[in-house]
Amino acid sequence: MKSRMIAPLAVVALTAGLAACSTGDDALTPADAEALADEEVTLHVAIDEGLEDEAIEAFETRAAEFTEQHPHITVEAQEYTWTGTTFAADLAGGTLPTVFTVPFTDGRGLIERQQIADISALVAELPYADQFNETVAAAGQSADGAQWAVPVAAYGQGIHYNRALFAEAGLDPDAPPTTWEEVREAARTISEETGQTGLGMMTSSNTGGWILTTLVYAMGGRAEAVDGEEVTATIDTPDYKEALEYLHAMRWEDDSMGDEFLYDWATSHADFGAGKIGMMISGGGDYGNLVTQNAMNPDDYGVTVLPLEGDDAAVLGGGTLAAVDAKATPAEQAAAVEWIDFYYLGKLTTQEGAVADAEAAAAQDQPVGAPILPVFDKATYDRSQEWIADLINVPLEQFAPYSDRIYDQPLAAEPPAATQDLYATLDPVVQAVLTDENADIDTLLADAEQQVQTLIDRG
Incomplete structure (x- = not known):
């Protein structure tokens, strides 16, 4: 890599009516990209915040390989982590990298508002463009099916647990809970026997609504009902009430949820990695973050599927899209697609890319081969695991x-309309239930549903 820059992200006020910077009519074509093939470009690419030196070195190894193949492109890394409460301001302020990632829930809105570059013509030329899981690919597609943003990771929610705390509490780490009642019992036992938090619950930066909705899906409910073009919020329902009453009982009857009720994604993972939380609900692919950014002992890590109870119970699934800044020049857009192909997807689709990525990670003692829910079909994923079998260094067992079970569980997409707004509206609902023993759940849900429906209707 020719140089590396770690730049802080500025936070500025979001202004109304953010102007579009890219339109479908201006989409870069393969012929345009070919004409720009030798133009000198500096490409700012996202790198996770807070990485350990070894992880940064592994990234730099891959970036150096990229620039060797593309000598006209200078790669400069910029620290970036998507956060629901600040992303809109970062987008408006122009402080994002040229290539950045967003959750599936943001894709359609960014495309409709033309706040990311239309790279669909270049993506369509990639050799695996027609091999994406259709449900996964849809998150980054415009209404006409053009792939403006590229799915690079997918997940199904799971329960992460600390094997050491399980053992200390007298629980079997190889036999984690399989029902919600067993989850509750395990949390209470961990809290009583170890003094640590039995179940850590995220509640802020849109994560409270996310995890609450995960519980609702797993218990058979949904957040929204869709009938053609009409979307109706379904929050003031027995399903949401059941999920909140479950959390209320764990908090106030069992005292198994600790004393931190403002966790967001980063702080919950930090405490889980530090051995302060016995169980937490999050995306099934969080192992890398826990060991590389939160120094968790791999021997202590465990993960299991969510219990599914109810007639329409399902695992809430989502993922990550790679997108390109709408202000990127044509040459930068072309370089960005080259980077997405190389850095994010080459390790999933080619043996050379898979081995190179695994070797770079292994050389810096970074995790290799942690099971994930693939963005392509399972056969493609299994083949990529075979390519790197000799380099896998995670405790697969x-x-x-x-x-062993996630592929057999039904997956359901996140709520389709005003998704992050819905989650944000539910954050204070979860906080209220965990901090006020007398919280009026019925009123909280009725008010939240009215607020969310207003947001949905605004579009």
Whole structure:
């Protein structure tokens, strides 16, 4: 890599009516990209915040390989982590990298508002463009099916658990809970026997609504009902009430949820990695973050699938899209697609890319081969795992309760309309239930549904 820059993200006020910077009519064509093939470009690419030196070195190894293949492109890394409460301001302020990632829930809105570049013509030329899982690919597509943003990771929610705390509490780490009642019992036992938090619950930066909705899906409910073009919020329902009453009982009857009720994604993972939380609900692919950014002992890590109870119970699924800044020049857009192909997807689709990525990670003692829910079909994923079999350095047997069962569980997409707004509206609902023993759940849900429906109707 020719140089590396770690730049802080500025936070500025979001202004109304953010102007579009890219339109479908201006989409870069393959012929345009070919004409720009030798133009000198500096490409700012996202790198996770807070990485350990070894992880940064592994990234730099891959970036150096990229620039060797593309000598006209200078790669400069910029620290970036998507956060629901600040992303809109970062987007408006122009502080994002040229290539950045967003959750599936943001894709359609960014495309409709033309706040990312239309790279669909270039993506369509990639050799695996027609091999994406259709449900996964849809998150980054415009209404006409053009792939403006590229799915690079997918997940199904799971329960992460600390095997050491399980053992200390007298629980079997190889037999994690399989029902919600067993989850509750395990949380209470961990809290009583170890003094640590039995179940850590995210509640802020849109994560409270996300995890609450995960519980609702797993118990058979949904957040929204869709009938053609009409979307109706379904929050003031027995399903949401059941999920909140479950959390209320764990908090106030069992005292198994600790004393931190403002966790977001980063802080919950930090405490889980530090051995302060026995169980937490999050995306099934969080192992890399836990060991590389939160120094978790791999021997202590365990993950299992969510219990599914109810007639229409399903695992809430989502993922990550790679997108390109709408202000990127044509040459930068072409370089960005080259980077997405190389860095994010080459390791999933080619043996050379898979081995190179695994070797770079292994050389820096980074995780290799942690099971994930693939963005392509399972056969493609299994083949990529075979390519790197000799380099896998994670305790696969500790993932078995998740990896052996996740493919058999029904997956359901996140709520389709005003998704992050819905989650944000539910954050204070979860906080209220965990901090006020007398919280009026019925009123909280009725008010939240009215607010969310207003947001949905605004579009």
